[in-house]
Amino acid sequence: MELVPGNSLITATPQEGRELAIAMARKTIGAIQPDADVRHLLRPGYAMSADSLTAAGHVVAVEFATIAAANNYWRDNA
Amino acid sequence: MELVPGNSLITATPQEGRELAIAMARKTIGAIQPDADVRHLLRPGYAMSADSLTAAGHVVAVEFATIAAANNYWRDNA
Amino acid sequence: MELVPGNSLITATPQEGRELAIAMARKTIGAIQPDADVRHLLRPGYAMSADSLTAAGHVVAVEFATIAAANNYWRDNA
Amino acid sequence: MELVPGNSLITATPQEGRELAIAMARKTIGAIQPDADVRHLLRPGYAMSADSLTAAGHVVAVEFATIAAANNYWRDNA
Amino acid sequence: MELVPGNSLITATPQEGRELAIAMARKTIGAIQPDADVRHLLRPGYAMSADSLTAAGHVVAVEFATIAAANNYWRDNA
Amino acid sequence: MELVPGNSLITATPQEGRELAIAMARKTIGAIQPDADVRHLLRPGYAMSADSLTAAGHVVAVEFATIAAANNYWRDNA
Numbered sequence: 001m002e003l004v005p006g007n008s009l010i011t012a013t014p015q016e017g018r019e020l021a022i023a024m025a026r027k028t029i030g031a032i033q034p035d036a037d038v039r040h041l042l043r044p045g046y047a048m049s050a051d052s053l054t055a056a057g058h059v060v061a062v063e064f065a066t067i068a069a070a071n072n073y074w075r076d077n078a
Numbered sequence: 079m080e081l082v083p084g085n086s087l088i089t090a091t092p093q094e095g096r097e098l099a100i101a102m103a104r105k106t107i108g109a110i111q112p113d114a115d116v117r118h119l120l121r122p123g124y125a126m127s128a129d130s131l132t133a134a135g136h137v138v139a140v141e142f143a144t145i146a147a148a149n150n151y152w153r154d155n156a
Numbered sequence: 157m158e159l160v161p162g163n164s165l166i167t168a169t170p171q172e173g174r175e176l177a178i179a180m181a182r183k184t185i186g187a188i189q190p191d192a193d194v195r196h197l198l199r200p201g202y203a204m205s206a207d208s209l210t211a212a213g214h215v216v217a218v219e220f221a222t223i224a225a226a227n228n229y230w231r232d233n234a
Numbered sequence: 235m236e237l238v239p240g241n242s243l244i245t246a247t248p249q250e251g252r253e254l255a256i257a258m259a260r261k262t263i264g265a266i267q268p269d270a271d272v273r274h275l276l277r278p279g280y281a282m283s284a285d286s287l288t289a290a291g292h293v294v295a296v297e298f299a300t301i302a303a304a305n306n307y308w309r310d311n312a
Numbered sequence: 313m314e315l316v317p318g319n320s321l322i323t324a325t326p327q328e329g330r331e332l333a334i335a336m337a338r339k340t341i342g343a344i345q346p347d348a349d350v351r352h353l354l355r356p357g358y359a360m361s362a363d364s365l366t367a368a369g370h371v372v373a374v375e376f377a378t379i380a381a382a383n384n385y386w387r388d389n390a
Numbered sequence: 391m392e393l394v395p396g397n398s399l400i401t402a403t404p405q406e407g408r409e410l411a412i413a414m415a416r417k418t419i420g421a422i423q424p425d426a427d428v429r430h431l432l433r434p435g436y437a438m439s440a441d442s443l444t445a446a447g448h449v450v451a452v453e454f455a456t457i458a459a460a461n462n463y464w465r466d467n468a
Contacts, residue, residue, distance in 0.1 A: 003252035009307050018081035018102070022109060024252070028291040031256060033281045046284035047111045050124035054133045055288045057106040061140040062295040070307035073087050073148030096159035096180070100187060125189045128202035132211045135184040139218040151165050151226035174315035174336070178343060203345045206358035210367045213340040217374040229321050229382030237408035243463050258408070262447040265412060267437045280440035289444045296451040304463035330393035330414070334421060359423045362436035366445045369418040373452040385399050385460035 001034075003027050009070035017071060021063035025056070079112075081105050087148035095149060099141035103134070157190075159183050165226035173227060177219035181212070235268075237261050243304035251305060255297035259290070313346075315339050321382035329383060333375035337368070391424075393417050399460035407461060411453035415446070 004024060011017040033039055046052045068074075082102060089095045111117055124130045146152075160180060167173045189195055202208045224230075238258060245251045267273055280286045302308075316336060323329040345351055358364045380386075394414060401407040423429055436442045458464075 002249070003256075004248040007247050007249045008311060009248055009302065010309065013085050014082040014087055015080070015085045018106075022081075022106070025291055025295065028252075028256070028294045029287050032290050033287055038282060042282065042284040042287075046288075048116060048120065050120040051130055051133065052285055052288065053107050053111055053120075054124075054130065054137060055285060055292070056110050057103055058133070058137045058140065059288060059292045059295050060106045061103065061137050061144075062292065062299065065140065065144045066295075066299045066302050066307075068087065068144050068148065070302065070309065073144075075088065075148065077086060091163050092160040092165055093158070093163045096184075100159075100184070126194055126198065128198040129208055129211065131185050131189055131198075132202075132208065132215060134188050135181055136211070136215045136218065138184045139181065139215050139222075143218065143222045146165065146222045146226065151222075153166065153226065155164060169319050170316040170321055171314070171319045174340075178315075178340070204350055204354065206354040207364055207367065209341050209345055209354075210358075210364065210371060212344050213337055214367070214371045214374065216340045217337065217371050217378075221374065221378045224321065224378045224382065229378075231322065231382065233320060236405070237412075238404040241403050241405045242467060243404055243458065244465065259447055259451065262408075262412070262450045263443050266446050267443055272438060276438065276440040276443075280444075286441055286444065289441065289448070293444060293448045293451050296448065296455065300451075300455045300458050300463075304458065304465065325397050326394040326399055327392070327397045330418075334393075334418070360428055360432065362432040363442055363445065365419050365423055365432075366436075366442065366449060368422050369415055370445070370449045370452065372418045373415065373449050373456075377452065377456045380399065380456050380460065385456075387400065387460065389398060 001027070001031055003031060009067050011067065011071060013077060014068070014074050017067045017074070018060075018064055021060050021067055024063050024067075025059045079105070079109055081109060087145050089145065089149060091155060092146070092152050095145045095152070096138075096142055099138050099145055102141050102145075103137045157183070157187055159187060165223050167223065167227060169233060170224070170230050173223045173230070174216075174220055177216050177223055180219050180223075181215045235261070235265055237265060243301050245301065245305060247311060248302070248308050251301045251308070252294075252298055255294050255301055258297050258301075259293045313339070313343055315343060321379050323379065323383060325389060326380070326386050329379045329386070330372075330376055333372050333379055336375050336379075337371045391417070391421055393421060399457050401457065401461060403467060404458070404464050407457045407464070408450075408454055411450050411457055414453050414457075415449045 005020060011020055083098060089098055161176060167176055239254060245254055317332060323332055395410060401410055
């Protein structure tokens with residue numbers, strides 16, 4: 001199962017880094033719960049709970065911290 | 079969908095870095111729950127729960143840690 | 157709205173860094189819930205819940221980690 | 235009990251780093267709850283709760299941050 | 313109110329760093345809930361909840377990470 | 391009370407670093423709840439809750455991040 005799209009943490013821009021963070025967070029869930037039907041069943045309750053959304057946002061922030069460090073914060077783009 | 083306003087982590091000041099952290103945290107939620115009507119429905123319950131607010135503040139703190147590192151903590155401003 | 161008092165992460169001492177961490181954590185909550193009356197309503201329940209206090213302490217610890225790094229851990233003060 | 239497969243944080247690729255992060259997270263649980271029957275009993279409830287899955291994903295993100303730093307973010311692979 | 317005992321993150325040993333981490337975590341709670349009677353009232357329920365203890369341990373771990381970095385991980389002691 | 395076994399973060403291998411992380415996490419709990427009888431009473435409920443186990447695993451991951459950095463990620467072992 002692919003866990004890191006492109007098998008690299010290096011991205012061209014912060015925007016792409018953020019998309020990678022979201023994708024990596026999702027792929028972890030897929031690795032733990034490989035049944036796509038279950039994941040789709042869970043989605044409505046989760047996507048309508050503010051606290052669940054905040055918790056998901058927290059995970060994305062942690063993933064992004066790693067990706068941003070990997071890319072030296074895209075400082076050369078600035 | 080724009081996930082990082084300005085597509086850069088570099089800001090002029092800590093205040094702008096903090097605003098970016100809040101904006102990035104919000105845009106992640108928008109990416110996970112793209113329906114603005116649902117997000118507005120969730121807001122009152124969330125904004126009146128101390129624990130929900132603390133959890134949101136935690137996410138902002140994590141986002142800000144990344145942005146602060148990207149800006150070398152704005153030490154030259156000091 | 158002021159999110160970083162003094163618009164700088166640089167402080168003279170760890171004590172001042174800690175005060176800044178607490179202030180930044182509080183100002184984020186103020187940005188998310190700008191209604192001071194609601195914040196005051198929420199305070200008693202929050203301040204009498206051990207778990208809520210621990211969660212708030214967690215956020216302060218995360219903010220302080222950033223501030224401490226910004227100040228090179230005040231090693232020259234030691 | 236083996237807690238770090240291969241007894242090294244160094245991996246060839248981000249994908250392998252991610253697999254190591256998941257494995258390390260699981261082995262910690264095994265160290266705290268060594269009874270495999272209990273762990274299997276817990277699994278269905280856990281794997282069908284969105285919030286439990288998000289919490290597990292959070293742990294993987296934290297483990298991965300360490301592994302990614304150990305590997306200098308696999309920048310030479312990029 | 314004293315938030316960082318000794319107003320320094322520098323300690324002689326990891327043991328002392330850990331004691332500082334616990335003290336700093338406690339002093340934050342004291343800053344948020346300054347009424348010692350309330351804090352004592354909350355203590356029994358909190359100290360008999362495994363999840364509350366784990367959450368408190370999490371905060372200590374985060375505080376300690378900062379203190380350990382400040383002390384260059386006490387590598388010269390090793 | 392001993393909070394850091396051996397009073398050092400330096401270990402020979404990642405495996406030993408992981409064992410230290412688990413031991414440090416446990417000793418913090420012992421410092422907050424020094425009554426061993428209470429800790430043993432809490433253990434069954436905690437060790438049979440998937441979410442409690444995940445939370446404990448999270449703390450171990452945070453402790454390990456510090457220990458791994460202290461050991462330069464044991465890169466010379468690789």
